[in-house]
Amino acid sequence: MTADRIQGPAIRVQGLEKSYKQLRVLRGVDFDVARGGIFALLGSNGAGKTTVVRILSTLLKADAGKARVNGFDVATQAADVRESISLTGQFAAVDEILSGRENLVLLARLRHLKDPGRIADDLLERFSLTDAGARKVSTYSGGMRRRLDIAMSLVGDPPVVFLDEPTTGLDPQARIEAWRAVKELAARGTTVLLTTQYLDEAEQLADRIAILHEGRIIVNGTLAELKRLLPPAKVEYVEKQPTLEDVFLTLVGGGGKNGEHGEHGGSGPDAISARTSEERR
Incomplete structure (x- = not known):
C-alpha cells in the first residue's frame, strides 16, 4: 500500500x-x-x-x-x-x-x-x-x-x-x-x-x-459551518441559532417540486439574505 x-x-x-x-x-x-x-x-x-x-x-x-x-x-x-x-x-x-x-x-x-x-x-x-x-x-x-x-x-x-x-x-x-x-x-x-x-x-x-x-x-x-450560512433568528430578544433543517430548506427550496419554491419565494444561497427573522419566527 x-x-x-x-x-x-x-x-x-x-x-x-x-x-x-x-x-x-x-x-x-x-x-x-x-x-x-x-x-x-x-x-x-x-x-x-x-x-x-x-x-x-x-x-x-x-x-x-x-x-x-x-x-x-x-x-x-x-x-x-x-x-x-x-x-x-x-x-x-x-x-x-x-x-x-x-x-x-x-x-x-x-x-x-x-x-x-x-x-x-x-x-x-x-x-x-x-x-x-x-x-x-x-x-x-x-x-x-x-x-x-x-x-x-x-x-x-x-x-x-x-x-x-x-x-x-x-x-x-x-x-x-x-x-x-x-x-x-x-x-x-x-x-x-x-x-x-x-x-x-x-x-x-x-x-x-x-x-x-x-x-x-x-x-x-461541518454542521457548525452550515449553520453559519444562516443568521440567527431573534425572537423576543432571545437569539435562536439556525438548525440544519433551516439550512437545508433554504438551500434547496421550502416545499415545491420541479423547480417550484415554497412560501419564501426562493432557494439557494442568494435566498438566505432575503429571509428575515420575522419569517423564521
Missing part, C-alpha cells in the same frame, strides 16, 4: 456525472471524505444519493468524472475497490431462517476468513447482540436486524463502509439503535459514507455534511 493511499482521503469524487436517457441525475459531483470519519450525503428522494453510492461501490459506471475509494480508481481498479468496502442498503440483507451468529459465520466462511466463529462472536458482542446470537433473525426487532446487518458489513474489517439510508422504515427506538452502531464504526476508525434524507440523522452522526440537490453538491461542511 502506497503512502499516498494511506494518507490521502478515503474517498475522492471529482466531476461525477450520470444520466438516464434525458434525465441528468448527477451533474458534476465533487467531494472528499477523510479517513475515519462519518460523511453524510444529505438530499431529498431522487437527489442522486443512491446513484453516487452505486458508482463508488462499482455497481454502476459513471458517464464522466473520476472517483477513488481507499486510493483505488473505481473504473480501472474495481476489484481492489470491492476488497476495500462494504455496502449496506436501505433494507436489512439478512437470512431470517438462520440465527444472528449463523449469518455472521456464513459470511465469514464465504470470504474465506480464518476462525469464522470467533469473528461472529466478536461482532455480536460489539453490537450488543450476544444474548440474541442463537435466536433466529425472524424473531429480531427492526433495530436488532439493522444492527446485525451493519455487523455483517464489517466481516473482514473493510476500511470503508457505505450506508445507504440505513434507517429507512425504522421506528424511533430502532433508529437510535442504528445510530449507536454507526457511531461505533467511526469510533474504531472505519470511514463511513452515509446517505440520508433525515436531517436529524445527519446532525446526530456526521462529522461533515454535503447537501446534494438537483445533481450537484450545493454545500459541504
Whole structure:
C-alpha cells in the first residue's frame, strides 16, 4: 500500500456525472471524505444519493468524472475497490431462517476468513447482540436486524463502509439503535459514507455534511459551518441559532417540486439574505 493511499482521503469524487436517457441525475459531483470519519450525503428522494453510492461501490459506471475509494480508481481498479468496502442498503440483507451468529459465520466462511466463529462472536458482542446470537433473525426487532446487518458489513474489517439510508422504515427506538452502531464504526476508525434524507440523522452522526440537490453538491461542511450560512433568528430578544433543517430548506427550496419554491419565494444561497427573522419566527 502506497503512502499516498494511506494518507490521502478515503474517498475522492471529482466531476461525477450520470444520466438516464434525458434525465441528468448527477451533474458534476465533487467531494472528499477523510479517513475515519462519518460523511453524510444529505438530499431529498431522487437527489442522486443512491446513484453516487452505486458508482463508488462499482455497481454502476459513471458517464464522466473520476472517483477513488481507499486510493483505488473505481473504473480501472474495481476489484481492489470491492476488497476495500462494504455496502449496506436501505433494507436489512439478512437470512431470517438462520440465527444472528449463523449469518455472521456464513459470511465469514464465504470470504474465506480464518476462525469464522470467533469473528461472529466478536461482532455480536460489539453490537450488543450476544444474548440474541442463537435466536433466529425472524424473531429480531427492526433495530436488532439493522444492527446485525451493519455487523455483517464489517466481516473482514473493510476500511470503508457505505450506508445507504440505513434507517429507512425504522421506528424511533430502532433508529437510535442504528445510530449507536454507526457511531461505533467511526469510533474504531472505519470511514463511513452515509446517505440520508433525515436531517436529524445527519446532525446526530456526521462529522461533515454535503447537501446534494438537483445533481450537484450545493454545500459541504461541518454542521457548525452550515449553520453559519444562516443568521440567527431573534425572537423576543432571545437569539435562536439556525438548525440544519433551516439550512437545508433554504438551500434547496421550502416545499415545491420541479423547480417550484415554497412560501419564501426562493432557494439557494442568494435566498438566505432575503429571509428575515420575522419569517423564521
